[in-house]
Amino acid sequence: xxVEPAPGVPLAFDPDxxxxxxxxxxxxxxxxxxxxxxxxxxxxxxRIVICGPSGSGKxxxxxxxxxxxxHQQGSIVVDGVELTxxxxxxxxxxxxxxxxxxxxxxxxxxxxxENCTLAPIWVKKMPKREAEELAxxxxxxxxxxxxxxxxxxxxxxxxxxxxxxxxxxxxxxxIMLFDEPTSALDPEMVKEVLDTxxxxxxxxxxxxxxxxxxxxxxxxxxxxVFMDNGxxxxxxxxxxxxxxxxxxxxxxxxxxxxx
Amino acid sequence: xxxxxxxxxxxxxNDPRIRGYAYQALLVAALVALVWTAAYNAYVNMEARGIPMxxxxxxxxxxxxxxxxxxxxxSLSTYGQAFWVGLLNTALVGALGVLLATPxxxxxxxxxxxxxxxxxxxxxxxxxxxRNTPLLLQLLFWYNAVLKALPGPRQSITLTSLxxxxxxxxxxxxxxxxPGSQWLALALALGIVGAFAYRLWARRRxxxxxxxxxxxIIAAAFCLGLPAIAYFAAGRPVEFDLAQLVGFxxxxxxxxxxxxxxxxxxxxxxxxxxIAEIVRSGVLAVSSGQSEAASALGLRxxxxxxxxxxxxxxxxxxxxxTSQYLSLVKNSSLAVFIxxxxxxxxxxxxxxxxxxxxxxxxxxxMGVYLVISLAVALALNVTNARHALKER
Ligand SMILES: Nc1ncnc2c1ncn2[C@@H]1O[C@H](COP(=O)(O)OP(=O)(O)OP(=O)(O)O)[C@@H](O)[C@H]1O
Ligand SMILES: [Mg+2]
Numbered sequence: 001x002x003v004e005p006a007p008g009v010p011l012a013f014d015p016d017x018x019x020x021x022x023x024x025x026x027x028x029x030x031x032x033x034x035x036x037x038x039x040x041x042x043x044x045x046x047r048i049v050i051c052g053p054s055g056s057g058k059x060x061x062x063x064x065x066x067x068x069x070x071h072q073q074g075s076i077v078v079d080g081v082e083l084t085x086x087x088x089x090x091x092x093x094x095x096x097x098x099x100x101x102x103x104x105x106x107x108x109x110x111x112x113x114e115n116c117t118l119a120p121i122w123v124k125k126m127p128k129r130e131a132e133e134l135a136x137x138x139x140x141x142x143x144x145x146x147x148x149x150x151x152x153x154x155x156x157x158x159x160x161x162x163x164x165x166x167x168x169x170x171x172x173x174x175i176m177l178f179d180e181p182t183s184a185l186d187p188e189m190v191k192e193v194l195d196t197x198x199x200x201x202x203x204x205x206x207x208x209x210x211x212x213x214x215x216x217x218x219x220x221x222x223x224x225v226f227m228d229n230g231x232x233x234x235x236x237x238x239x240x241x242x243x244x245x246x247x248x249x250x251x252x253x254x255x256x257x258x259x
Numbered sequence: 260x261x262x263x264x265x266x267x268x269x270x271x272x273n274d275p276r277i278r279g280y281a282y283q284a285l286l287v288a289a290l291v292a293l294v295w296t297a298a299y300n301a302y303v304n305m306e307a308r309g310i311p312m313x314x315x316x317x318x319x320x321x322x323x324x325x326x327x328x329x330x331x332x333x334s335l336s337t338y339g340q341a342f343w344v345g346l347l348n349t350a351l352v353g354a355l356g357v358l359l360a361t362p363x364x365x366x367x368x369x370x371x372x373x374x375x376x377x378x379x380x381x382x383x384x385x386x387x388x389x390r391n392t393p394l395l396l397q398l399l400f401w402y403n404a405v406l407k408a409l410p411g412p413r414q415s416i417t418l419t420s421l422x423x424x425x426x427x428x429x430x431x432x433x434x435x436x437x438p439g440s441q442w443l444a445l446a447l448a449l450g451i452v453g454a455f456a457y458r459l460w461a462r463r464r465x466x467x468x469x470x471x472x473x474x475x476i477i478a479a480a481f482c483l484g485l486p487a488i489a490y491f492a493a494g495r496p497v498e499f500d501l502a503q504l505v506g507f508x509x510x511x512x513x514x515x516x517x518x519x520x521x522x523x524x525x526x527x528x529x530x531x532x533x534i535a536e537i538v539r540s541g542v543l544a545v546s547s548g549q550s551e552a553a554s555a556l557g558l559r560x561x562x563x564x565x566x567x568x569x570x571x572x573x574x575x576x577x578x579x580x581t582s583q584y585l586s587l588v589k590n591s592s593l594a595v596f597i598x599x600x601x602x603x604x605x606x607x608x609x610x611x612x613x614x615x616x617x618x619x620x621x622x623x624x625m626g627v628y629l630v631i632s633l634a635v636a637l638a639l640n641v642t643n644a645r646h647a648l649k650e651r
Contacts, residue, residue: 068551094557107553107571109570121469122562124469127466127469128469129467167556168556
C-alpha cells in the first residue's frame, strides 16, 4: 500500500508508516468550537508546517497530540497508541513526543544542564553521569555546550530556545512539536533557531511546526497545513501551497502574510 | 567602564555630590536636635514628678504572681524575673502559632486550588472570614463566646478520656519519663540520623544507577519506628498521666489555660488564613507554561509539583510568609485583652504600673520586638540572597 495522503481524507490505519493519525477530531472550550473535524495523518519522518490566522486553533491542535489539551470527539493515535484519559497511554505518548514552546518555558531555578537532565533522570531513571553526558552531546548539537552551567535567565532568547530544543531531544523523542518557536525572538536570533530545526529535519525527525516563517516552510516542509476558524482548510505541498492556493481564505491569508 | 574620564569639575556649590552630603548632614543634625530636646524634656519632667530614672527597679521584688510561668517565679521574685516569665510566655505562644499556623495555612491554600469545587469554596470562605474580621474580635470571640461558655469540669467535653475541654481550659496527657527513657531519646536521635543517612544513600544510588526510592516513607519509618522499638525494648519507660475528675475538678495531665488556648487558637486560625492566600498566590504565580513543559517532558503531576512548581513557588512564598510570622508574634501582644500573661501584659502592664518606670519599660519592650523582627528580617535577607534566581 502506498501512503499518499490526500487532504482531509484519513488513511486506513497503518501503525508502521504513520507517526500520527488524527481522525474526525473535535474540541470545544465550553460552547466555543475550537477544533472542527480535524483529519490529519503524519508519516514517519514527515515535516508538517501549520499556519493560519491568530486564534484559528493551531496551538490547540498540536497540544492535543501530546494531550496538554484533551479532545472531546474523534481519535488521535500517536505512534500506534490511541490517546484516552488513561495515564499510562499519556505517559507513553509523552515519552515519544517532544515539544518546544513559543515562550521557551525553561525551568528558571535549574541550570541549563539540569534543565536537560531532569526528565532523563526522573522519567527514564537514567544515572546522573549518563544523563549529563547525553545532555552535553545535545547541547553541543545545538551549539551551546559552554552555557551548561548557567541559568536560563543568563541566556539570550535564541540560546534559550536552542536549550529548549536540546532539553526535548534528551528524551530521544520520535516526534517533535514546535509551537511558534521563533515568534518571541528578536529578528537576529530567529536564524540560529531555524538552523537548528533544519538540522533536525535533515536528520529525519518527524516534525510538526506551527510557524509563520514561510521561508522555512518552503524549504523544509513536506506539506503545509492551513487552518482557519478551527478547521483544516487546505493541505498541500509547499510549492503548490504558495504558488497555487486552492481556497479564497488561503489566498487572503498568504497575501497578508507575504507582504 | 573603569577608565576615569577627565571632566571639568562643577563649581563647589553646584557639585551634586557635595550638595548630597550637605543635605544629609543637615538631616542628621535636625534629627539629633529633635531627639535630644525630647529626651531632655522627658528627663526634666520625670525628675520633677519623682519618676525613677535608671534600671534599679530590675532587681526589686515584684510582689505579684503570674498565672502561667515556664520558669520558677513567685510574688517574691524580682521585676527582672517577671520580664523573663512574660518573654517566655510570648515565645511560647509565638512558637505554637508559627508551628501550627504553617501546616494549617498550607493545607487551606492548597485546598483553595483544589479541583474539588466544594473543598475550594470552603477554603475560600474560611480565608475571607479570617482575613476580613479584626483579630481582636476573633480573640474575644474564642475567649468569651467559646471557651468561657464551655461547661464546667464535671461536664467536660472529652475525646475518649484522653483530652478534656472545659471552661477552665484544655487538658492533655502529660508524659512521665521513667528510668530507661534515655534509650528513647537515643533511638529518636539515631532515627533522625538514619533518615538523613538513608536520604543521602538514596540520592547517591539514584545518581549512580537511576533507581528511585520512596525516601519520605522510609525516613518517617526511621524516625518513628526506632523510638517505637526502643519503647517496647526498654519496657515501656514512658507513662502518660491523664487528667481525671476528682471531686469538682480535673487533676493531672497538662492544663492549658483558657487564655493560652484562646490566644493560640485565635492567632493560628487567623494567621493561617493569610498564609493560605500567600501559598495560593505563590503556586499560581508559577506560570502554567512551567508545568506544561514538565508534562510535555513526561513528568507526572506529583514530580512536576516536587521538582518544578514547589521550588519556584517557595521562593515567592518565603518572604511574605516570614512577615506573617512576624505579624503573629507582634499580634500576640493582644494577649493583654484576654488576660494571657505575655510580655506586654506582665511587663509593659503590671511592672510598668507598679514601678512607674514607663520610659525604660516601654523601651525594653519595644526593643524586644524590634530585635526579634530585625533578626528574622536579617535571616530572611540572607536566605533570599542565596536562593535568588540568576538573571543577567
Ligand atoms: N483555555 C482556553 N479556554 C477558552 N478558550 C481558549 C482557551 N485556549 C484557547 N482558546 C481559544 O481558542 C482559540 C484557538 O486558540 P489557539 O491558541 O489554538 O489559536 P492559535 O491558532 O494558536 O492562535 P495564535 O496564532 O494566536 O497562537 C482562540 O480563539 C482562543 O481564544
Ligand atoms: Mg498559538
